[in-house]
Amino acid sequence: MPVIVKVVPGEPYGKTPRFCLRIESGYRAGQLMEASGVDSPMHWPSREDAEQWARDTGYTVSQAEPTASSKPLINLFETFSDFQFEDREISGAELVDDLGRWLRAHKAEVAGMPVANTDPCAAQLKDLFRLCRALHAGDSDVNGGDLVDTFGEWLRETQEEMSEIIGGPFVAKVVRSPDGETYWSERFGWGELDDATAYFQSVPAGLTSDLNAQWVEVELAASQAQDNERPRA
Numbered sequence: 505m506p507v508i509v510k511v512v513p514g515e516p517y518g519k520t521p522r523f524c525l526r527i528e529s530g531y532r533a534g535q536l537m538e539a540s541g542v543d544s545p546m547h548w549p550s551r552e553d554a555e556q557w558a559r560d561t562g563y564t565v566s567q568a569e570p571t572a573s574s575k576p577l578i579n580l581f582e583t584f585s586d587f588q589f590e591d592r593e594i595s596g597a598e599l600v601d602d603l604g605r606w607l608r609a610h611k612a613e614v615a616g617m618p619v620a621n622t623d624p625c626a627a628q629l630k631d632l633f634r635l636c637r638a639l640h641a642g643d644s645d646v647n648g649g650d651l652v653d654t655f656g657e658w659l660r661e662t663q664e665e666m667s668e669i670i671g672g673p674f675v676a677k678v679v680r681s682p683d684g685e686t687y688w689s690e691r692f693g694w695g696e697l698d699d700a701t702a703y704f705q706s707v708p709a710g711l712t713s714d715l716n717a718q719w720v721e722v723e724l725a726a727s728q729a730q731d732n733e734r735p736r737a
Contacts, residue, residue: 510566514547522547523554528673534721573625585702588676596648607640624669676702676724
């Protein structure tokens, strides 16, 4: 199975920008590429040099930027990331409000997307708007419990196709503290994995806005498996 890497900004050398390679797949997902026997990330002077090294070494390079139509679809998954946690309770009443608000905010954008089969992201979003017409049209009541089931099923089915739809890896991730003990939640700060904020491409804003924050990006599924293996008191 190919290992997917992505070019990301690295630590500058003085005022000169440099670039690193972040691993996007497998058990090392979220880690920066390091040279053998060295505990610091490898750096390159340009994106092109980093990508060329990755290809020459046998890695698959992920595209850095999502397409215009994939951005709202990815944002949808990140906005409703609570569905990534099997045991997390989701309020039907809150989902009616939050999903309705999201749909209305993106209604014109999605309506203007092409309907051709060449844009699978647009096709998925238009399918969601058809499925939730009563919610964004506001012409009838919506049962919150039914919406949790319906929307959750749509997310699960769509997520299975997302890697092919967006042309790159699509894996739920969480942020772990450098000591490996706590996970980041936009609502509660550092704490238990059960409260963590899941995401796919955009690191939670609470961390990116903190210039002194340090973290490790890890796959949610791997973190949950590791957490389940720990002995319980």
